[in-house]
Amino acid sequence: VRNFFGPIEDVAMFLNSYQSAAAALEKVSGVLEEEPTVRDPAAPVRLSAARGALSFEGVRFGYANGRTVLDLAESGQRDLVLPAGQTVALVGTTGAGKSTLAKLVARFYDPSEGRVALDGVDLRDLAPADLRRAIVMVTQEAYLFSGTVADNIALGKPDATSDEIRAAARAVGADAFIESLPDGYATDVNKRGGRVSAGQRQLISFARAFLADPAVLILDEATASLDLPSERQVQDALQRLLADRTAIIIAHRLSTVAIADRVLVMEHGRVIEDGTPGELIASGGKFAGLHAAWEDSLA
Ligand code: ATP
Numbered sequence: 350v351r352n353f354f355g356p357i358e359d360v361a362m363f364l365n366s367y368q369s370a371a372a373a374l375e376k377v378s379g380v381l382e383e384e385p386t387v388r389d390p391a392a393p394v395r396l397s398a399a400r401g402a403l404s405f406e407g408v409r410f411g412y413a414n415g416r417t418v419l420d421l422a423e424s425g426q427r428d429l430v431l432p433a434g435q436t437v438a439l440v441g442t443t444g445a446g447k448s449t450l451a452k453l454v455a456r457f458y459d460p461s462e463g464r465v466a467l468d469g470v471d472l473r474d475l476a477p478a479d480l481r482r483a484i485v486m487v488t489q490e491a492y493l494f495s496g497t498v499a500d501n502i503a504l505g506k507p508d509a510t511s512d513e514i515r516a517a518a519r520a521v522g523a524d525a526f527i528e529s530l531p532d533g534y535a536t537d538v539n540k541r542g543g544r545v546s547a548g549q550r551q552l553i554s555f556a557r558a559f560l561a562d563p564a565v566l567i568l569d570e571a572t573a574s575l576d577l578p579s580e581r582q583v584q585d586a587l588q589r590l591l592a593d594r595t596a597i598i599i600a601h602r603l604s605t606v607a608i609a610d611r612v613l614v615m616e617h618g619r620v621i622e623d624g625t626p627g628e629l630i631a632s633g634g635k636f637a638g639l640h641a642a643w644e645d646s647l648a
Contacts (some may be wrong), residue, residue: 386413387459393476399483400468401433401564401595403454407463410453419446419453419618422463429613429620433468433564436591436608438600438626440636441615447599450615451567454597455486467565485563487554493545498527499534501553505561517560521586523552548583555586566590569599584608603643612636 406428410419421429431437439447452458453465456472464471467483475483485505493501502517503509509517514534518524526549530536538545538553545553558566568587584604591598591608600606612629614622614636622634629636 387456387473389477390474392474393479394470394474395476396468396470396479396483399479399564401483402468403431403565403595403597404466404469405429405450405453405463406466408453408460408465409462410449410458410460412449412458417461417618419449419460421450421618421620423619429623431595431597431611433595434593436596436598436610438598438606438609438612439615440600440606440612440639445615446618447615448569449618451486451569451597451599454565454567455484456480482561483563484565484567485558485561486567486569487558488569493538493550493553495537495539497532497535497537498530498553501538502556502560505557505559509560513560514556517556518553520559520589521552521555522582522589523549523556523586526552551583552586555583555590559590563594565595565597567597570601570605603640 405421408419408421408429409417411417421427439450441447449458453460454472456465459473464473466472467475467480472480494504499511499514502514505517506513511534515524518527518534527534527536530545558568568590587605588608590596598605598609600609606612606626609626612622612624612626613620614629614634616635622629622632622636624632626636626640630640631637
């Protein structure tokens with residue numbers, strides 16, 4: 350596996366901390382690392398059909414009683430704007446603030462200073478149900494809940510029909526392996542969990558996200574070692590999943606960075622480089638160095 354940074358992690362279980370499946374999540378809330386720490390707005394603003402434009406305006410953030418770990422206000426661009434539909438890869442060494450930025454977008458936390466806005470609406474003012482529908486985060490520990498494969502995909506849309514579930518699975522290339530399971534879509538993932546590989550679990554979580562169809566998808570790319578066909582499958586699935594929505598990917602693979610419209614290189618809580626992959630390679634900065642080292646490692 351071509352990891353951009355750091356060692357390969359062997360992630361045996363995947364946890365999908367998936368906001369739109371609130372009911373299902375309650376059942377497993379004990380396994381969730383992070384509960385939202387934010388308050389519901391007193392006068393919620395409705396946004397029933399979000400376009401998915403994100404802006405960070407003078408954002409600073411530190412975890413409770415901690416130092417500032419995200420300081421976009423001090424980055425070159427005080428106002429960072431991600432237009433609707435853009436695929437943005439976040440790269441940077443461990444601790445740079447990538448996950449923290451993602452968590453602010455999913456509103457696990459509110460900024461200490463400044464604001465994060467969706468289509469111009471401060472996330473703090475947005476009706477929680479609309480926020481959960483519009484912004485979905487898939488973490489690298491994508492988790493399969495007890496229940497069938499179909500149940501697991503349907504978490505993305507609890508009232509989904511079986512046709513919709515299958516269509517979502519097809520869209521991300523998950524249907525072939527699902528059909529090959531002992532009971533197909535009715536296979537109990539826990540009982541036969543051993544038959545579902547890490548890559549396949551990731552595809553199921555992609556199908557779930559595809560079905561949820563959020564305007565903004567935040568993806569913490571698995572660093573798990575996927576066998577090669579799965580990795581290629583996952584890349585194809587990603588392309589389908591990212592189309593027609595804003596995407597923020599915490600990227601660990603060169604192949605993923607390559608499909609991004611834009612790369613933000615983070616260091617010490619700041620964005621130190623911002624451009625297309627091609628621009629950043631040409632500019633000869635940090636990303637260019639990482640890219641070259643990566644290519645060498647593949648040679
Ligand atoms: P990685 O690639 O390792 O996931 P990252 O770029 O995503 O790193 P963050 O996880 O955003 O970095 O962490 C940024 C800083 O915030 C780090 O110094 C980290 O130790 C700290 N941090 C992260 N989560 C918490 C938390 N829940 N409480 C306190 N500090 C935290």
